[in-house]
Amino acid sequence: MSLADLPTFPSLRPHWGGCAPDQETHGTTVLAIHHKDGALVLADRRATMGNLIMFDKAEKVIPIDPTVVLAVSGAYARSIEVCRYLRHLFKYYERLDQVTLSTEAKLGEVSRALSGNVSLENGSGLFLPIAATYDASTDRFGVHFFDAAGARFESGAYACAGSGSERIRGVFSYIERTKGPWHGFTKNEALIEGIQLLRIAADLDSATGGPRSGLPSAFEITREGTRRVADEDLERAAQATAPGS
Numbered sequence: 001m002s003l004a005d006l007p008t009f010p011s012l013r014p015h016w017g018g019c020a021p022d023q024e025t026h027g028t029t030v031l032a033i034h035h036k037d038g039a040l041v042l043a044d045r046r047a048t049m050g051n052l053i054m055f056d057k058a059e060k061v062i063p064i065d066p067t068v069v070l071a072v073s074g075a076y077a078r079s080i081e082v083c084r085y086l087r088h089l090f091k092y093y094e095r096l097d098q099v100t101l102s103t104e105a106k107l108g109e110v111s112r113a114l115s116g117n118v119s120l121e122n123g124s125g126l127f128l129p130i131a132a133t134y135d136a137s138t139d140r141f142g143v144h145f146f147d148a149a150g151a152r153f154e155s156g157a158y159a160c161a162g163s164g165s166e167r168i169r170g171v172f173s174y175i176e177r178t179k180g181p182w183h184g185f186t187k188n189e190a191l192i193e194g195i196q197l198l199r200i201a202a203d204l205d206s207a208t209g210g211p212r213s214g215l216p217s218a219f220e221i222t223r224e225g226t227r228r229v230a231d232e233d234l235e236r237a238a239q240a241t242a243p244g245s
Contacts, residue, residue: 028044028046028047028048028073028162028163028164028205028207028208028209029043029044029073029160029161029162029163029164029165029168029198029201029202029205029207029208030042030043030044030060030061030071030072030073030129030130030160030161030162030165031043031071031130031158031159031160031161031165031168031194031197031198032069032071032130032131032132032143032158032159032160033143033157033158033182033185033190033193033194034132034141034142034143034155034156034157034158034182034183035182035183035184035185035186035187035189035190036183036184036185036186037186037187037222038134038141038187038220038221038222038223039069039132039133039134039141039142039143039220039221040132040187040190040191040194040218040219040220040229041061041069041070041071041130041132041218041219041220041221042061042071042191042194042195042198042216042217042218043060043061043071043073043216043217043218044060044164044198044201044202044208044209044210044213044216045057045058045059045060045209045213045214045215045216045217046058046207046208046209046213047076048207051206053209056209056213056214057214058076059217060072060073060076060079060217061217061218061219062080062083063219063226064083064086064087064090064106065087065090065091065106066225066226067103067106067133067134067135067136067221067225067226068090068103068106068107068131068132068133068221069131069132069133069219069221069226070083070086070110070129070130070131071129071130071131071161072127072128072129073127073128073129073161073162073163073165074126074127074128074161074162075126075127076127078117078126078127079127079129082113082114082117082127085113086106086109086110086113089109090106090109102135102137103133103134103135103137103142106133107131107133107144107152110129110131110146110150110152111146111150111151111152112150113150114129114146114147114148114149114150115149115150117148118148118149118150126148127148128145128146128147128148128161128162129145129146129161130143130144130145130146130159130160130161131143131144131145131146131159132144132221133221134221134222134223136223139223141221142154143155143156143157143158143159144159145159145160145161156183157172157176157181157182157183158172158182160172160197162208163205163207163208164198164201164202164204164205164207164208165201166205167200167201167204167205168197168200168201171197171200172197175193179193187220188233188236188237191218191229191233191234191237192237192240192241194218194237195211195216195234195237195238195241196241198210198211198216199211199241211238211241211242215231215234215235215238216234218234
């Protein structure tokens with residue numbers, strides 16, 4: 001049996017037409033950075049519905065397996081549903097065929113889930129993920145972003161998505177030009193810059209909750225697997241980026 005024979009995400013789509021986009025909860029700014037020791041994935045914790053702040057403790061960084069971490073922006077409920085589906089899909093295939101899916105196949109399934117999600121007529125349920133990966137066969141880390149139809153783009157250094165991402169895309173390039181390439185940063189240096197970027201996004205985008213409203217969620221991916229960044233590390237990075245520090 002091949003991966004193409006397994007159930008596809010479109011078959012799991014509910015038959016209702018969804019709700020209006022301004023009546024569903026949305027996650028906002030997420031980002032990923034490829035540094036010299038691996039990759040970091042960070043997200044603010046705010047979830048909004050229209051102009052309402054629904055929740056300031058949302059988890060938008062989701063490890064799919066030991067080599068893939070997704071961060072989601074946009075329709076929160078739908079994105080969490082897709083992430084759960086992908087987790088089960090990867091496990092099911094590996095247990096069925098006793099082989100590990102390649103990184104390319106895993107990212108292809110993310111694209112396929114997104115392409116099957118675009119036909120909700122009123123635009124509800126749309127979300128944009130970013131992904132950090134580690135391919136053991138090539139000993140290579142990757143950072144990827146997607147459009148709503150599932151097209152995938154690989155960035156060698158960073159990726160961001162969500163309402164606050166438009167405000168900070170240029171800052172990524174500025175940091176790279178003034179401080180050197182991202183893959184030369186240590187994990188702690190990348191973490192400090194990542195939290196600084198979330199601060200800037202929060203200052204310029206009302207839907208993004210910055211460190212002042214709580215620590216961001218963050219995972220790192222290394223050759224040993226994925227793990228949540230410790231609160232102590234986040235606290236130190238947040239203090240290093242606090243105004244006046």
